[in-house]
Amino acid sequence: NAGVTQTPKFQVLKTGQSMTLQCAQDMNHNSMYWYRQDPGMGLRLIYYSASEGTTDKGEVPNGYNVSRLNKREFSLRLESAAPSQTSVYFCASSERSVGTGELFFGEGSRLTVL
Amino acid sequence: RKEVEQDPGPFNVPEGATVAFNCTYSNSASQSFFWYRQDCRKEPKLLMSVYSSGNEDGRFTAQLNRASQYISLLIRDSKLSDSATYLCVVLSNSNYQLIWGAGTKLIIKP
Numbered sequence: 072n073a074g075v076t077q078t079p080k081f082q083v084l085k086t087g088q089s090m091t092l093q094c095a096q097d098m099n100h101n102s103m104y105w106y107r108q109d110p111g112m113g114l115r116l117i118y119y120s121a122s123e124g125t126t127d128k129g130e131v132p133n134g135y136n137v138s139r140l141n142k143r144e145f146s147l148r149l150e151s152a153a154p155s156q157t158s159v160y161f162c163a164s165s166e167r168s169v170g171t172g173e174l175f176f177g178e179g180s181r182l183t184v185l
Numbered sequence: 186r187k188e189v190e191q192d193p194g195p196f197n198v199p200e201g202a203t204v205a206f207n208c209t210y211s212n213s214a215s216q217s218f219f220w221y222r223q224d225c226r227k228e229p230k231l232l233m234s235v236y237s238s239g240n241e242d243g244r245f246t247a248q249l250n251r252a253s254q255y256i257s258l259l260i261r262d263s264k265l266s267d268s269a270t271y272l273c274v275v276l277s278n279s280n281y282q283l284i285w286g287a288g289t290k291l292i293i294k295p
Binding site for chain 1: 189193217218219226227228229230231234272274276281282283284285286287288
């Protein structure tokens with residue numbers, strides 16, 4: 072019953088450091104997403120991958136890069152972390168590529184940038 | 186104006202009561218709507234879709250009012266376990282991605 076698994080769950084970085092958030096799903100879903108959640112704001116889409124081999128920018132892509140390594144895995148990289156990237160990051164997946172409201176989320180990764 | 190707006194709450198409600206909250210959306214062409222539930226420090230989980238004719242699932246009823254551009258969620262006979270933040274979600278017609286409200290926090294008190 073793993074579903075969507077994210078690592079790490081917690082991370083503290085210094086400004087300018089880099090890191091990669093890992094995400095894997097075992098539901099054979101086509102699409103995967105990275106969101107960030109900040110207090111008082113709705114989830115905001117960073118990047119998504121509608122299918123293996125494709126990635127697209129979401130609402131807030133600046134400062135991030137992604138890799139859809141295979142159908143199961145979708146990673147998010149911060150090349151040079153900034154305090155504004157302090158947030159909770161959620162990876163999600165869906166069976167359908169577009170137009171679906173049914174997303175399955177990982178437990179989240181809490182990132183603090185000092 | 187935000188594309189999806191919700192009263193942040195918290196709504197403090199006694200156990201057993203009925204509670205309802207709304208969510209307004211700005212794009213009149215939006216077609217698909219959803220309610221998600223998010224427990225404290227947990228991930229969002231789909232609660233229910235909102236159909237034009239309304240949707241009921243046990244104690245939960247979701248309705249859509251297109252004329253006034255809002256969706257509602259009604260919880261009857263509230264339980265302590267209903268305490269959570271409820272997220273309103275609208276599917277964008279432009280890029281088919283989801284637009285999320287900031288959530289309404291519900292606290293059910295014994």
